[in-house]
Amino acid sequence: MGLFTILAVSIFFSSPAFAFASSIMMNEVMFDPAGTDTGLEWIEIYNGSDSVADLSGWQMYPDGVGYYTFSSGFSLSAKTSAVIHLRASGEDKDTDLYFPAVTGNMGNTSGSVALFSGEPRGKGTIKSFVQWGKGGESWE
16 A cells, blocks of 8 residues: 655745746645555646736656646636646546556656746746655756
8 A cells, every 4th residue: 555645845946047937836746645556646736826827838747657738728827726637537627637648657755747838848948846755866
């Protein structure tokens, strides 16, 4: 039986490079639910701004699962969240999105999730990043 783990994340950037960072962030990551992980892992994103955020073409990379690309026209209302359900099927709605990837699950003892505003993926487009477990092993 797996351990029930929720990683609640608050990310604050203090460097000048992130002074204008996006108000879209990963709020919670469920990377090790009780029982089997498949179909039960999820990531919650949050729009902390006072306006609607268009996430068309944004990409999320949950380590071990593959890239999830937000569909054209997807937007997140002000001060609201949406959950991306990994390796699960369902009908996308404003608050629930489904990524039935054919690859593996996120790591239970170490891993990371990165959120990019588009391509090329890198320091100019990374908007939120979460890492857990072993130190020194990140997307960077």
